[in-house]
Amino acid sequence: MLTEAQAWTLLDTVPDPEVPVVSVVELGIIRELRCREDGLTVVVTPTYSGCPATEVIGLAIRDTLVAAGAGRVELETRLDPAWTSDWIGEAAREKLRAYGIVPPTGKAAVGGPQPIRFVKKTLTCPRCGSNDTERLSEFGSTACKATYRCKACLEPFEYFKPI
Amino acid sequence: MAADMTQQNTATAEHIEYVTRLGDNALILGQRLSEWCGHAPVIEEDLALANIALDLVGQARLLLTHAGKLEGSGRDEDQMAFLRVERDYRNITMMEVPNEDFGRSTVRNFLFSTFQVLLWERLVQSSDRELAAIAAKSLKEARYHLNHSAEWVIRLGDGTAVSHDKTQAALYYLWPYTAELFAANPTDEAVSAAGIGPAWSELEAAWEAMVLPVLAEATLVVPARTPFKSYGKFGRHSEHMGHLLATMQYMQRTYPGASW
Numbered sequence A: 001m002l003t004e005a006q007a008w009t010l011l012d013t014v015p016d017p018e019v020p021v022v023s024v025v026e027l028g029i030i031r032e033l034r035c036r037e038d039g040l041t042v043v044v045t046p047t048y049s050g051c052p053a054t055e056v057i058g059l060a061i062r063d064t065l066v067a068a069g070a071g072r073v074e075l076e077t078r079l080d081p082a083w084t085s086d087w088i089g090e091a092a093r094e095k096l097r098a099y100g101i102v103p104p105t106g107k108a109a110v111g112g113p114q115p116i117r118f119v120k121k122t123l124t125c126p127r128c129g130s131n132d133t134e135r136l137s138e139f140g141s142t143a144c145k146a147t148y149r150c151k152a153c154l155e156p157f158e159y160f161k162p163i
Numbered sequence B: 001m002a003a004d005m006t007q008q009n010t011a012t013a014e015h016i017e018y019v020t021r022l023g024d025n026a027l028i029l030g031q032r033l034s035e036w037c038g039h040a041p042v043i044e045e046d047l048a049l050a051n052i053a054l055d056l057v058g059q060a061r062l063l064l065t066h067a068g069k070l071e072g073s074g075r076d077e078d079q080m081a082f083l084r085v086e087r088d089y090r091n092i093t094m095m096e097v098p099n100e101d102f103g104r105s106t107v108r109n110f111l112f113s114t115f116q117v118l119l120w121e122r123l124v125q126s127s128d129r130e131l132a133a134i135a136a137k138s139l140k141e142a143r144y145h146l147n148h149s150a151e152w153v154i155r156l157g158d159g160t161a162v163s164h165d166k167t168q169a170a171l172y173y174l175w176p177y178t179a180e181l182f183a184a185n186p187t188d189e190a191v192s193a194a195g196i197g198p199a200w201s202e203l204e205a206a207w208e209a210m211v212l213p214v215l216a217e218a219t220l221v222v223p224a225r226t227p228f229k230s231y232g233k234f235g236r237h238s239e240h241m242g243h244l245l246a247t248m249q250y251m252q253r254t255y256p257g258a259s260w
């Protein structure tokens, strides 16, 4: 059997399949680990309701822990509180930037009514550092990212949206 | 688990109906939007519409799973989504009408995501804790859908003569179907009285206050209200619903219980 600390360390080696430079722990989707007599329960919160990676992540978590001798691994989904990009740690944000994805800026919006806003964010190109960038689309290769373009180096890049 | 059991035993028919309407709205619009995959006018929008469709299908999975638990019949999300007959679907008719063109799909996303944002904001307070959790999650997603579609409504409406005319035609086509959102009915009254969620009619003023300024900025004419009524949320659907279901249910009807 594994200790809880060992399990956390192992899970920190499980990459997010869509953003493989950060681990599922760094992403903040592992909410709790509970050791049982015969194994381990992992409480996971999904990032987006329709995130196609959710099931792959579950499999990877299970495989990693079982291979390390965790016994019977059970996954539990927790919706409340809803996942927020605010849970992505500082070190992980730097890894994202180095990978070419601009990490979320500012805090995610909280509850309560909000007007429809068309705020154009100024993002810094993760490749060349220019601020002369423009948004191409609110959605990128996955729901969690938006697509931008740098007008200085002409490269496209992605932005991990605050949510 | 204990909370679930209590809910199963105490869920009223109206409660189940209300959650099913939410799930079916998300499911059917998600199905329609997925038709754009590989067909959108530009690749950025192909990705955007597919991602919005995924969010909606994800919301539908949570909501229909919950509805199945509430009714206590043991129906899971797949049985709810793929094995009901047309009359048992409770989505509003606007969700099932064809995409037609990018303009109509965009206007529909805008009209509906505005409604969803307002509804999820209220449902965060639901006495049904599972529904409140789904609402908190879906609200974050709906806000992105709303921003995306509102920007496009303005861009198309206040764009070229062709994009303006197509968007205006879309608004004329879809507007009469929005009346169904706010039509009073006994389900909403019971659910509202029980503190589960607002009667949708309570959201009409706030919805107009959000929708009209964007349509004005898009230089679009808002059609007058007409006596036209649609009844999708009562299970009486348009001619388009059968065709949509034939496509959506094909795999489960052909290979019952199939999984992969």
Ligand SMILES: [Zn+2]
Residues within 6 Å of the ligand: A125, A126, A127, A128, A129, A130, A150, A151, A152, A153, A154, A155
């Ligand atoms: Zn650059």
